[in-house]
Amino acid sequence: MSQPIVFIVDDDVSVRESLEALINLTGSRAETFASAEEFLERPRVSVPNCLVLDVSLPDLNGLELQKRITADRADMPIIFITGYGDVPMTVQAMKAGAAEFLMKPVSDDALLDAIGQAIENSRETIDREAELQALRVDEATLSRREREVMTLVVSGLMNKQVGFQLGISEITVKAHRGRMMQKMKARSLAELVNMDAKLRSTSLVKT
Known part of the structure; x- marks a missing residue:
């Protein structure tokens, strides 16, 4: 730097x-x-x-x-x-x-x-702002359905429960979840939850 x-x-x-x-x-x-x-x-x-x-x-x-x-x-x-x-x-x-x-x-x-x-x-x-900006860029690449899956997954729901909430099959949830995790560059659920918390905290501050 x-x-x-x-x-x-x-x-x-x-x-x-x-x-x-x-x-x-x-x-x-x-x-x-x-x-x-x-x-x-x-x-x-x-x-x-x-x-x-x-x-x-x-x-x-x-x-x-x-x-x-x-x-x-x-x-x-x-x-x-x-x-x-x-x-x-x-x-x-x-x-x-x-x-x-x-x-x-x-x-x-x-x-x-x-x-x-x-x-x-x-x-x-x-450094924090650069990390957040990178997360925002990754989040912007998600489709509407992938965003919905991400919201439910980080809330603690299992794939079956996510499918029930969205009216789609568990297999379809797994497919959306896999693409969403790849786009967010999240290696684990814990890491995804941490990413989501950072994104939500900044949006709350702005509002």
């Missing part, structure tokens, strides 16, 4: 430059922005990444930026840094999904630890 990116949004040029130099030593690539608006113009990336975000920014502040991007950038953990945080601000940021909330001046070790964990979380999120 490509080099991780650490985005830095801070209106203090000295902070941006020092953080950029620090991060570039870790093997990740740093990209800096002076404002939230400037950052929002940056297209999304498909590599592990995180955002080091100052709370106090001109115009659109850090907490407002968090609200804008949290919903559609789950693969980008946010690490807040601030010179004057308070408890309500910290609680608001963490409840909205922030990975960390650090006070300036931030120690190099604390920041690098937070960034390392955030990048790992981002990588896991990207």
Whole structure:
């Protein structure tokens, strides 16, 4: 996978430059922005990444930026840094999904630890999304009858019971089931049940 990116949004040029130099030593690539608006113009990336975000920014502040991007950038953990945080601000940021909330001046070790964990979380999120996308592609190849068989099979019904539910013979169920398992690339019933759970959980979130 490509080099991780650490985005830095801070209106203090000295902070941006020092953080950029620090991060570039870790093997990740740093990209800096002076404002939230400037950052929002940056297209999304498909590599592990995180955002080091100052709370106090001109115009659109850090907490407002968090609200804008949290919903559609789950693969980008946010690490807040601030010179004057308070408890309500910290609680608001963490409840909205922030990975960390650090006070300036931030120690190099604390920041690098937070960034390392955030990048790992981002990588896991990207991997999960890639797996889900592959499952969706496989599911889309199923015929209507194969989908019906899959739904009943993962609910725990035997072939005979599936046939009774659908009004077809057990032999026909076995044929549909075999093709469905092949298309889903499922090596066992347990694996198929796990696949279905992942697909259903994402559809529930969307609704």
